[in-house]
Amino acid sequence: MKGEKKTQDDRVYEHIFDAILEQRLAPGTKLNEESLGEIFGVSRTIIRRALARLGHEQVVVIRPNRGAVVASPSIEEARQIVFARRIVEKAVTELVCERAEAEQVEQLKQMVRDEQACFDRGDQGAGLRLSGEFHLRLAEMAKNPPLLSFQRSLVSLCSLIIAQYEKSEAKSHCSYDEHFELIDAFAQRDKDKAVALMMHHLDHIEHKLDLGDETDSHDLKAIFSNVIGHK
Amino acid sequence: MKGEKKTQDDRVYEHIFDAILEQRLAPGTKLNEESLGEIFGVSRTIIRRALARLGHEQVVVIRPNRGAVVASPSIEEARQIVFARRIVEKAVTELVCERAEAEQVEQLKQMVRDEQACFDRGDQGAGLRLSGEFHLRLAEMAKNPPLLSFQRSLVSLCSLIIAQYEKSEAKSHCSYDEHFELIDAFAQRDKDKAVALMMHHLDHIEHKLDLGDETDSHDLKAIFSNVIGHK
DNA sequence: ATTGATTTAATTGTATACAATTTTATAATC
DNA sequence: GATTATAAAATTGTATACAATTAAATCAAT
The missing domain is CATH 1.10.10.10 (Winged helix-like DNA-binding domain superfamily/Winged helix DNA-binding domain)
Structure with a gap:
């Protein structure tokens, strides 16, 4: 551009x-x-x-x-990153509701259609990238360069978190349907609805992750905590 | 450390x-x-x-x-930066209320006493730095590295904004009294009070600025809008 | 076979040289 | 005198050479 x-x-x-x-x-x-x-x-x-x-x-x-x-974020770091992302996405969502123009909404829809097409044809890599770029595009639309810069960092970190902690049974699930719902809320300029959808969207992402316990994969003591005595 | x-x-x-x-x-x-x-x-x-x-x-x-x-942020950019900072400071304030330990609260008090001492002895430079470092210390206490990194950027940018847009009549006013009030709210773990104080603190900073009109100092047309005809 | 020390190789940290570009200074034109 | 064109100087962009550091490979000893 x-x-x-x-x-x-x-x-x-x-x-x-x-x-x-x-x-x-x-x-x-x-x-x-x-x-x-x-x-x-x-x-x-x-x-x-x-x-x-x-x-x-x-x-x-x-x-x-x-x-x-x-980077390979620990579970603790992953939680901090997702927490930060919630804060940024909330602010971005509100700004997009205030600012989104019809033309931009249409552009968003096209992005998500592309994303859907990628997953349909089995190109998960490109699909994941477009999914991330969707959230970056929202931050651009918020017209706040510092927030956008921060969002770049958070979106890519989340991609690493998913790569590390995604539960194997959740791998097929995709998020483009939730993206479409979000876009509808933007078009209606319904701030409350959009923020609620965005939070649920992040909940879904988080629930697909295995952040259950604190086990650090480098903490040998924790890993072998099942070994009780010396036998 | x-x-x-x-x-x-x-x-x-x-x-x-x-x-x-x-x-x-x-x-x-x-x-x-x-x-x-x-x-x-x-x-x-x-x-x-x-x-x-x-x-x-x-x-x-x-x-x-x-x-x-x-950097020399335009008025529009300054608004975006302060907006982003409100979002981060709100999150940081809530986290500090949850996490702050007595020892850390005492450390904060000492920082603000130092800040006060700088202004009292007329060392405005060091005072301003300590004022910024106070907010960075809060972000550290929030134990969220991504937020801290973002806060670094925002605090230094705000320093530039103040340098550019501070009203001459506001220059003597200092902020350490508000810092002390904030610390009290942290000690009481009163989240609502702390957030309210932090927002007022940012209001005060913002009101000391001359962000009134949109005049971009590089937009020649706007600058010479008083020149009506060709005479 | 494992551990530990020593040597060798690979990799990163920094300075510097030179190319590409922009800025400043000078000259030429109207 | 102001404007444009040209030349010189200064500044940034990139590659490369060499130093410092870390990783690996080798060998010795138990």
Whole structure:
């Protein structure tokens, strides 16, 4: 849309960001600077900038002297991220109700139709990405750049959380029907209804997750708490 | 507190961040990479990383091929920033009410006493910084890293907004008394009272600003709207 | 076979060199 | 004198070289 020329590190950033939204990049994956440089045909300088940006969005964890890895939020962190997202989505939903124009509503509908088409044809990756982009588009429509920037971080982090904690039996379920309901509420400018729908939407996402117990997958004591004595 | 060793770009970042909180760096100031490199005794590589981080927090605007400048939010942007901050501060306030321990409350009181001492001795810069750090400390106490990261961005942006739009007659007024009241509400774990106080606190900050009209200082037509004919 | 120490390789951190671009200064034209 | 064109200087963008650090591989000892 905008006539801004993308810099090279933007390009790299977007590719990695998309790969995370599409769950092609699993949590914990090591992001080697030289390998990425070869893949994208640029020097480490550019890769480093892109990784630093992802690092600031907390989607990538930068460990000094030990390189970057795709974040793998703990259960505690996952709860904090979802909590933050509730706050942002509530504000965004209210703003969208106030501001949404007919043309934009139609554009949203088209996005969700595309999302539906992806899932129908079995392209889950693209479907997941469009689902995330739907929420980012809402934040754009809220016309609040700081909120949008924060939402970018939260949406990609949620994608990682889903990749890590989605219950196997919930994997087929998709969310585009709830997106359509939301759009109707926007069109009616029904703020209360839209916020309620959005909260339910996040509830559904959260309930598909296995955030039940506190077991940290690196806490050996907790993992082997079933081993009672020394026999 | 934590035993993490700071990297060089962290050091540069913090110095610039503090200078903005203390209003020693005015909105619009050009941030020349080589000059900063000489000042901090590091190469442009390090400076660039620090500027990129500030850029992601939107405190600094990075214009491709044209370098970095300290952000100078328009009135419209200022409104969006304050709006976002209300949302975050509300959530933070509620979390602090739930979580605040006696020891932390005492620590907060000490911070505000320090803030008061700065203003009393006429060190407005340090006072402003401590005022901002008070709000950052609250976000830390909320134990939600994504919210804290967002708050960092919003607090520094608000500092720039105040630097740009504070009414000259309001400059003497300080906010530490309201900080003390907030702390009392935290100690009583009175969520409703604390949120109300925080919103009033932000109201006061906002009312000290000259965000009255929409005049964009770069919109020449608006600026010279008083010139009627061609005479 | 496991553990521990030592060496080697791989990876990240930083400075610097050079290319691309923008800004400033100078000259030319009307 | 103001405006445009050209040249010089300054600044940013990117790649690369080398240093510092971490990860791995090898070997020795138990």
